[in-house]
Amino acid sequence: MMVQTQKNIKVITGNYSVAEAARLARVKVVSAYPITPQTTIVEKLDEYIETGKMDAVMIRVESEHSALAAAYGAAAGGVRAFTATSSQGLLYMHEMVWWVANSRIPLVMAVGTRVLGPPWNIWDEHSDLLDQRDTGWLIAMAANNQEVLDMLIQMFRVTEDERVFLPGMVGLDAFILTHTSEPVDIPDQEIVDQFLPERKQPYIIEPGNPISMGNLPSTAVVHARLRYDMWKSMQNAKEVIRQTAREWEKLTGRFSGDLVECYRCENAKYFIVGMGAWTGDMKEAVDILRDNGYEVGLFRLRFVRPFPDEEVAKYLSNAKGVIVFDRAVSMGSGGPIFLDLGYRIRNVPVTDVIAGLGGEDVNFNMFSEVVKGLISEVEKEGEFKKLINFYIGGELQ
Amino acid sequence: MLEIRFHGRGGQGAVTAAELLVGAALRDGLQGQAIPLFGAERRGAPVVAYARIGKDIKVRSGIREPDVVVVLDSALIRLVDVYAGLKKNGIVLINSSKSESNIKLPEGVKGYAVDASKIAVSHGLVLSGWPLVNTPILGALVKVTGVVSLNSLVEEIKARLPKGELNAKAAIEAYEEVSLIG
Amino acid sequence: MIRLQDLTKKKYLLPGNAACPGCPLNMGLRYVGMAFEDKTVLVVPAGCTSVIQGLMPKTGINMPLLNIAFAASPAAAAGLATALALRGKDAIVVSWAGDGGSADIGFASLSGAAERNDNIIHIVADNEAYMNTGIQRSSLTPFGAWTTTTVKGKQEQKKDLPLIMWAHKVPYIATASVGYPIDFIEKLKKAQQIKGFKYIHLHAPCPVGWRFDPGMTVEVAKLAVQTGMWILFEAENGKIRISPTSRPYANKKNRTPLEEYLKLQGRFEKVTPEMIKKMYEEIDNNWRILLELEEITSKI
Numbered sequence: 001m002m003v004q005t006q007k008n009i010k011v012i013t014g015n016y017s018v019a020e021a022a023r024l025a026r027v028k029v030v031s032a033y034p035i036t037p038q039t040t041i042v043e044k045l046d047e048y049i050e051t052g053k054m055d056a057v058m059i060r061v062e063s064e065h066s067a068l069a070a071a072y073g074a075a076a077g078g079v080r081a082f083t084a085t086s087s088q089g090l091l092y093m094h095e096m097v098w099w100v101a102n103s104r105i106p107l108v109m110a111v112g113t114r115v116l117g118p119p120w121n122i123w124d125e126h127s128d129l130l131d132q133r134d135t136g137w138l139i140a141m142a143a144n145n146q147e148v149l150d151m152l153i154q155m156f157r158v159t160e161d162e163r164v165f166l167p168g169m170v171g172l173d174a175f176i177l178t179h180t181s182e183p184v185d186i187p188d189q190e191i192v193d194q195f196l197p198e199r200k201q202p203y204i205i206e207p208g209n210p211i212s213m214g215n216l217p218s219t220a221v222v223h224a225r226l227r228y229d230m231w232k233s234m235q236n237a238k239e240v241i242r243q244t245a246r247e248w249e250k251l252t253g254r255f256s257g258d259l260v261e262c263y264r265c266e267n268a269k270y271f272i273v274g275m276g277a278w279t280g281d282m283k284e285a286v287d288i289l290r291d292n293g294y295e296v297g298l299f300r301l302r303f304v305r306p307f308p309d310e311e312v313a314k315y316l317s318n319a320k321g322v323i324v325f326d327r328a329v330s331m332g333s334g335g336p337i338f339l340d341l342g343y344r345i346r347n348v349p350v351t352d353v354i355a356g357l358g359g360e361d362v363n364f365n366m367f368s369e370v371v372k373g374l375i376s377e378v379e380k381e382g383e384f385k386k387l388i389n390f391y392i393g394g395e396l397q
Numbered sequence: 398m399l400e401i402r403f404h405g406r407g408g409q410g411a412v413t414a415a416e417l418l419v420g421a422a423l424r425d426g427l428q429g430q431a432i433p434l435f436g437a438e439r440r441g442a443p444v445v446a447y448a449r450i451g452k453d454i455k456v457r458s459g460i461r462e463p464d465v466v467v468v469l470d471s472a473l474i475r476l477v478d479v480y481a482g483l484k485k486n487g488i489v490l491i492n493s494s495k496s497e498s499n500i501k502l503p504e505g506v507k508g509y510a511v512d513a514s515k516i517a518v519s520h521g522l523v524l525s526g527w528p529l530v531n532t533p534i535l536g537a538l539v540k541v542t543g544v545v546s547l548n549s550l551v552e553e554i555k556a557r558l559p560k561g562e563l564n565a566k567a568a569i570e571a572y573e574e575v576s577l578i579g
Numbered sequence: 580m581i582r583l584q585d586l587t588k589k590k591y592l593l594p595g596n597a598a599c600p601g602c603p604l605n606m607g608l609r610y611v612g613m614a615f616e617d618k619t620v621l622v623v624p625a626g627c628t629s630v631i632q633g634l635m636p637k638t639g640i641n642m643p644l645l646n647i648a649f650a651a652s653p654a655a656a657a658g659l660a661t662a663l664a665l666r667g668k669d670a671i672v673v674s675w676a677g678d679g680g681s682a683d684i685g686f687a688s689l690s691g692a693a694e695r696n697d698n699i700i701h702i703v704a705d706n707e708a709y710m711n712t713g714i715q716r717s718s719l720t721p722f723g724a725w726t727t728t729t730v731k732g733k734q735e736q737k738k739d740l741p742l743i744m745w746a747h748k749v750p751y752i753a754t755a756s757v758g759y760p761i762d763f764i765e766k767l768k769k770a771q772q773i774k775g776f777k778y779i780h781l782h783a784p785c786p787v788g789w790r791f792d793p794g795m796t797v798e799v800a801k802l803a804v805q806t807g808m809w810i811l812f813e814a815e816n817g818k819i820r821i822s823p824t825s826r827p828y829a830n831k832k833n834r835t836p837l838e839e840y841l842k843l844q845g846r847f848e849k850v851t852p853e854m855i856k857k858m859y860e861e862i863d864n865n866w867r868i869l870l871e872l873e874e875i876t877s878k879i
Contacts, residue, residue: 011420011431029661031654057661059654062691066654069647069688073622073658076645078666081658095648176457181416181431183423205645206663207618207670212638214646216630280457287455363458 002194004252008186014177017145017184018084018110018170019044021152023054024192025108027082029074031059033067035089036122037178038112042084064089068096068109075100075107076213078204080156082107086174087114090128094135100167101136101230103213104202106159107167110152113141113276114174115359123359124174126276127328130304130336136230138168138237139305141275143261145184148172150256151302153192154244160200161244163236173277174359191251234306241303259308261300262315264290268297269320270375272367273337275301276327278356284364289371296371301337312344321349321378323371327356334388351384355391362391370396398451399544400460404443404479405469410531411446414467417535417553422450424549430454443477450544465542468492469513469530474500490538490575492530502579511537511575513567520567522560532558536568537575547572581765586613589641596639598631601793603757603783603800604704605631608675610760611702612642614767615671621645622659622672624652624680627711628704650684652676653692656699664698671771674701678719679709682740693747693776700770700777703740706785714788721808722861723854725846726788732849736861742868744778745814751777752814754822757784758800762811762824769813782809790845802840804828807862810869819873829870837862 012020018041022030030049032042048054059070067083074081085093090111100107113129115121126141133139138158142148148170155168172178205213217223238259245257263283265271272282279300289296299315299322301308316322322345326335333339338352351374355362370391377385390397401418405411412433419429432447447460462482471493473479483489485505492513493500502508517528532554539547547569554568555561591612598605604627612619621644623629629646633639647655656674663670674692681689681703689701708726709715716726718738725732745752751773755763763781770777784800786793803809804825811822827833837858841847850858 009423011416011423011429028665029658031658057665059657059661059697060695061654062687062694065648065650066688066691069651069654070658070661073645073647073655073660074662075658076655077659077662079662081662096651099648099651175433179433180457181419182429183419205620205643205659206666206668207620207643209643210638210641212632212635212640212644212646215632215635215638215644218634218636222635277457280455283455361459363461364456 001250002190003250004187004191008188009183010186011181012145012184013040013179013181014142014145014148014172015040015112015179016044017148018152018172019048020186021149022082023048024187024189025080025153025156025196026055028056028079029059029071029081030056030083031061031067031070031074031081032083032085033061033064033089035064035086037114037174038084038086038089038110041110064093065096068093068100071107072096072100072105075105075201076103076205078199078201078206080199082109084110084112086112087116087128091116091131094132097132097135097137104165104230105167106165106199106201108152108155108159109167109169111169111171112174112178113171121358122174124176125327125357125359126171129169129171130328132169133305133336136166136234137305138166138303139171140168140303141171141301142177143277143279143300145177145180145182147256148177149184149186150248150254153195154248154257157196157244158237158240161240162200164233164240165202166230166233166237171276176277185254187252195248195251238306238308238310259301259303259306260311261302263298263300265297265299265315267295269295270371271297271299271316271319271322272325272371273299273301273322273341274325275304275337278325278327278362281362281364282325282367285367285371288364288368294372294375304337304340307340309344312341316345316348319345319348321375321384323374324350324352325367326352326354329354329357349378349383351387351389353389353391357392360392366391366394398449398454399465399542400463401448401450401465401467401538401544402460402463403446403448403467403469404473404477405446406473407442407444408440408527409469410529411444411469414531414535415446415448417532417550417557418448418450418538418545420553420557421545421549424552425545427452427545428454430457432460443473463487465490465538467534467538469534471500480506488541490534490541492534500578508577508579509537509541509575510578511571513537513571516567516570516574520563522563522567529564532564533567533571536571540572540575581761581768583761586764587616589616591619591641593639593641595633596631597633599787599793601786601796602627602631603706603785603796604628606757606760606796607702607704607763607781607783608640610764611673611675611767614764615673615771618669618671619643620659620663620670620672622647622652622656622674624676624685625649625711626677626680627706628675630711649680650688652680652685653688653697653699653701656701657692657695657697660697660699672699674699676701676703678703678705678707678717682718682738690747693744693749693778696749696775698774698776700779703780704783705780706783706788707737708788710785710788723847723850723858725849732854741778741780745817745819748817749776749778750774750816753778754780754782754809754811756782756800756804756809756811758797758804759811759824762822766813788846791843795843799840799843802835802843805835806837806840807834807866808837808840810865812869814876817876817879819869819876821869821873829866831863
């Protein structure tokens, strides 16, 4: 086994990190439609292909719906395919998002997470990504540009594992990652080749193999079984994700995996839960709070699908209080992560802070102040005052 | 950790300046983030970009209280509040000729000026009529903050830019010429 | 000239599939199999062909088939064709869609694939309404026709999709009819030889939706051509040429009276003499345009 011994660090944006990952994964067909903040991914991949840095075909489609349809057609035809989008674009392809998952075709997509309009707004929110949570895609969310690259390469391997055979998407926050440049260690092609085996998929649509993918089910039960199989594969994916992270670590010396990252969770009584780039500021807030005597840890979700049940049970089930920060809201109910988490820790006080909507910038000071206030509620009353809080314009609503 | 805000005009290379600084920081064994303005850009319109340089950087939120403000075009001072949020005892570095050195600084702020436009033009660093001021201003920035080493900046400029040698020379010249104002 | 008896006897459409009696799509699909044999790969959006396949895990269509969301057939076919070419497979990828999947919900995708000159054959199996959902009007429903959403007869004209596709400047455009299988298969064979985007618009009279005897599908299809209502032509690299089958009907005197075509179909039961007059005018206009284009494009 060859392992990465030399570092090859480049200062690149999250979007270029995405393009590097697709190139290193030896993607054969790229199909995408430009949308802010995803655009520079498409431009970079187009440049790689046109200049021969990447041996692939670019299908320059007329919409996101077609982008995913063409990538899906290519994947069904037996090659590794890739697309990327954001916001309205992801919603425009939403029908195809379901289609790909239900046909069990491995396929990887990057999502520059962005607000949904109106009004037109290109800033960061997680509403677009989390709108896909029922579709049957694995859904991961990166926290830095290195993780963008590592997660995407690992995602190809996880989705093409026969225990999984489901598509996967990796989110990166609009601008905060997509357009921010920072050092990224780019592995050698040989390392990635070792890590990523030949593509596997459940079936291939090709001449001489007269199967039909997707005609009507003979009974509802037949269809129900297919859905249940997807559920089981989602469950299988958890162990595959964990194993894959360890394989990646063996080759690159970099552990960049698992379904969650728990920061300063040892002896923590209270937990902040979040995902994406703003968890960087949450870590800073944890440091500040710890310095002030608060026993707080950060439970950072790397994957929301599959949802990390085992990790939740391990870290959160005996917590004194859990504070979820959601950068999206299910109108009339609550934040999507909070909704997923709440019923899994029924005996633990848990509250939701919906923040960062419309791209509002929330920093470490704000996190630490909000968390302090909410912890004092539990310390006094034994529970949080409210299930759902909104944090807007620097104030809890 | 040092947080820097660049004020420039679309096309002046404020984002590239931030990226070059992060690349130089990397050579010095530091971390960094180069952060563009999160919005649409028009050529000639006022733009901002940010850089964060330091060890073990966790935060990614917007830079509200920079340690340093760099102004790539002194005319911007009349258009935008370039001092907004600047830390007490912060540093401002302005691309300005000596003749207009009557710039009024807020209290406690340390001001520096360098004629980056003149230096750029003298090295033939002009694109579509615009002096490429971002490399000389970085040379001056290194001098007044010591955020990275001059050597790393020069290496990064040479490795990254098409006219690397000329840009590096411009950076070194500005490093030597920058002076205190106010 | 192709002779039916020289073509493969292999069944690409299996007995017992779920098509209605007299279904024109069944005919069309059989001819596609006869033309392309084992090289055929079908991509099928929502429509009658979704049902004709029968129930999974079995299929009544003996060709590889990827079902796809309604609006996405040409795009998915483009991706599939690209992958199969990269893998060195000798495949003919056919995007087989109805009027909805081509002219309406699928139009952006169709136009995109045509403009990109993707190496696929898009076939419109045109039964002139949304038959799978129970006979609702489409942009390819002709003037005067009853559907469940045009109970007084459609007031608008049928969209001229073949000429819209011709304006995309693709290598091959053709119209065909299930009533003339040899003409259709010849056009399929010609399309097979051409690299890039090929478009074939197959007129497909539907006994259920048009309200005629299921034994009359071929006759109704032929009458559409003989009355001049449906014109068979091809355009290779933009040059329009009326097909020999339709050529005689360039001359008005050779056309069968339109009423012969209309009276077989319940969907035209309530058309008035004024509407029929308008239909005649439309036939004349369509011919005039096409003949002029044939003349003009012969010089390019």
